[in-house]
Every structure is written in structure tokens, then in C-alpha cells.
Amino acid sequence: MQTAGPVAVAQPRADLDSMAYGQPYIAPQPAVVADGGGAIGALRNSFAASPAPMPVGYAAPMAAPVRYDASYHLDAGDKLRVVIYGQEGLTNSYAIDAGGSITMPLIGAVPARGRTPAGLAGEIAARLRNGYIREPSVAVEIEAYRPFFILGEVSAPGQYPYVPSMTVESAVAIAGGFSPRAKRDVVTVTHTEAGGAMRATVPLGTPLSPGDTVFVGERWF
Numbered sequence: 001m002q003t004a005g006p007v008a009v010a011q012p013r014a015d016l017d018s019m020a021y022g023q024p025y026i027a028p029q030p031a032v033v034a035d036g037g038g039a040i041g042a043l044r045n046s047f048a049a050s051p052a053p054m055p056v057g058y059a060a061p062m063a064a065p066v067r068y069d070a071s072y073h074l075d076a077g078d079k080l081r082v083v084i085y086g087q088e089g090l091t092n093s094y095a096i097d098a099g100g101s102i103t104m105p106l107i108g109a110v111p112a113r114g115r116t117p118a119g120l121a122g123e124i125a126a127r128l129r130n131g132y133i134r135e136p137s138v139a140v141e142i143e144a145y146r147p148f149f150i151l152g153e154v155s156a157p158g159q160y161p162y163v164p165s166m167t168v169e170s171a172v173a174i175a176g177g178f179s180p181r182a183k184r185d186v187v188t189v190t191h192t193e194a195g196g197a198m199r200a201t202v203p204l205g206t207p208l209s210p211g212d213t214v215f216v217g218e219r220w221f
Contacts, residue, residue: 073193074112074120075211076100077146082124085137090128093143106132117142145210150175152216153182162210169204171214183219190215 074080076096082104084090094102100113102120107127112120117140128136145162148171155176163170168187178184189206190199190213208214 071116072142072210073114073116074142075146075192076113077211078112078142079144080112080117080120081141081143082121083139083141084124084128084133085139087133087136148208148211149213150216151213152187153179153218154216155179162208166208167204168202168206168208168214171208172204172216178216181218183217188215188217189213 074096076098079093079095080102081093082091082102090105092104094104096102096112099109101109101111103109104124107124110120110124110127115123121138121140124140125136125138128138145164147159148162148166149159150171151157154172155178157175160171160174163174166174168189172178172187184204186201186203188199189202189208190197191209192198192211
């Protein structure tokens with residue numbers, strides 16, 4: 001996670017802002033940090049020879065602003081900060097619901113699942129431009145990723161907040177470590193993207209992505 005990538009488009013009109021919302025609000029432009037490869041790329045390589053897809057669900061978000069890959073695809077459980085420059089009434093935090101959308105004032109439900117943050121910003125701007133704000137300037141940043149899940153032979157299986165750059169090994173540590181019966185050299189990871197779900201057996205150093213499910217098996221000797 002080293003380079004930066006913009007997500008804002010166009011510029012707001014102060015006169016329209018004043019008519020709609022009173023005094024214009026000038027929000028600070030958020031920094032958007034991208035990861036040139038990292039977790040998602042490495043995990044895709046691990047899944048190249050994986051078995052048939054199987055579905056997996058997601059749940060609630062964590063809490064603090066985080067850095068993310070600009071190519072990251074949003075899904076239910078991600079929490080976003082949407083900034084409409086000069087529009088204090090529209091700038092807010094929005095969670096992506098189970099249907100894969102966020103619901104905003106004026107424009108209602110906006111599909112977010114499968115979009116990048118920049119792509120979602122463009123869709124919001126297009127809808128606002130259609131009869132609400134002449135030249136909206138929109139940015140979307142991720143406040144919190146959807147969690148990951150860890151099951152099987154760990155001390156405390158369950159769902160946990162995703163931490164950027166985490167690996168299978170750090171996920172096991174977050175879950176209290178291996179149980180005495182755990183198979184400790186490899187685990188099974190299920191990863192879901194827009195193209196479907198993939199499952200693979202991977203070593204402990206494999207990077208994880210938000211929403212991944214880690215299964216730690218039992219050793220038989």
C-alpha cells in the first residue's frame with residue numbers, strides 16, 4: 001500500500017450550494033491510498049488451481065478509516081465515507097447493506113456491490129447531476145472493511161475486523177492461536193469476488209482479503 005489514486009470528479013458550484021443548503025461547506029479532500037498488488041493479487045495466484053467455487057457470506061464492518069487498494073471491489077458490510085464537496089447535508093458515512101447498496105438523501109439507493117470506490121463516486125456524481133447539483137464533486141473512501149471469518153481448530157473461531165496487509169498467520173493470532181489439534185502448516189481459504197468464489201489450500205504467509213473465510217483443519221497424528 002504505497003501509492004495514491006484520486007477518486008473525485010468535477011468541481012462543485014458554490015451558488016447552487018448556497019441555494020440548497022445555505023452557506024457552502026468546504027470539506028477537506030480525503031487522501032486515497034492504493035496498494036499496487038498485495039493481498040488480492042497474491043491470493044488470486046494461490047487460487048489459480050483451486051477446486052470448484054462455493055458461496056460465502058459476509059457481516060458487519062469495523063470502525064476506523066483504513067488504507068485500501070484502488071482496485072478493491074466493494075461488497076455488503078463495507079462502510080464508506082462519501083464526501084460531496086460543498087454539500088454538508090449529503091456528506092456522510094454509509095454502510096453497504098445486504099442488498100449491496102447504499103442509501104443517500106435525494107438519490108436513494110445506489111448499487112455499490114462490485115464497484116471500486118472511484119466507480120461508485122462516479123455513479124453518485126452522475127445521479128446528483130441529473131436534476132440536483134449542476135457540477136457535483138464526489139469522493140468515496142473506505143472507513144471500514146467487511147470482516148474476515150476464521151473457523152476450525154483455533155482458540156476463538158468467529159468473525160473479526162479485517163486489518164490491511166494481514167496474512168493467514170495474523171488471522172490465526174487474532175483468533176487466539178491454534179488449538180492443540182490444529183494442522184499448522186497449511187489452511188483452507190475461501191475468497192469471493194464478482195466472478196465467483198474460490199477455495200484453496202495455502203501456507204500461513206498467504207495474504208487475506210476482506211470477507212475471506214479461513215478454515216484451520218485438524219491433524220490426524
